[in-house]
Amino acid sequence: MVTLLRKPPCLIFVLLAVASSMQPCIHEAASVPCYFIFGDSMVDSGNNNRLSTSAKVNYPPYGIDFPAGPTGRFTNGKTLADIITEHLGLKDYIQPFATATESEMMIGVNYASGSSGIRDEAGSNLGSHVGFNQQLNNHQVTISSLTKTLNDSTSAHLNQCLYTVGIGSNDYINDYFLPCSATSTQYTPDEFAGVLIDQLFEANQDIARCWSKKDCLVWFRSNWLHSKFNCFIWQEW
Secondary structure, X not given: OEEEEEOOOOHHHHHHHHHHHOOOOOOOOOOOOOEEEEEOOOOOEXXXXXXXXXXXXXXXXXXOOOOOOOOOEOOOOOOHHHHHHHHHOOOOOOOEOOOOOHHHHOOEEEOOOOOOOOOOOOOHHHEOOOOHHHHHHHHHHHHHHHHHHHHHHHHHHHOOOEEEXXXXXXXXXXXXXXXXXXXXXXXXXXXXXXXXXXXXXXXXXXXXXXXXOOEEXXXXXXXXHHHHHOEEEEEXX
């Protein structure tokens, strides 16, 4: 079931500001056993560090207010995913796929990559990145790894996990709106927004069918998509 909540586009910034100002909840036990993160620089926690790209931030002043210092997060402190992790009551921040160990994967994996978009073309002008399709492939690698430990309990474990997908701005700023972009000659703005919506939902349905029957929070990182569809999407499977 997909529920569209009609809200002003500016509400997302209000929610981020409120979330950032809240203190982490203290839980006796985590509300979910694991958390999987897909997206771009808004939630990347270090997957670009070893890539050949200008979208790399594993140096000061990035991370100056984060306990571990510069980690590859595109911020001075915590990302939105870090704040969500705290409020879920998980014992540690979710590690990037690039460096996550099998034991760390038990509580989730962060697949996000700065400069990535819904489409593979997005962000290629900045160098290498882990596109959304590859992030989904990396999740399959994680599932295979978890199966070695959990065996027949893998599905039950994943059924309780939370997934978030936050992506879309690079499809515009690092593809569609670039000078001489082939994408902008192929699609009108309305057509391109529709292509992105269709591809994003197809990917999320693949996650639901293959691995999880829990919840997925999807937020669009594009002013055009916000102004066109004017909605948040909470998708429950």
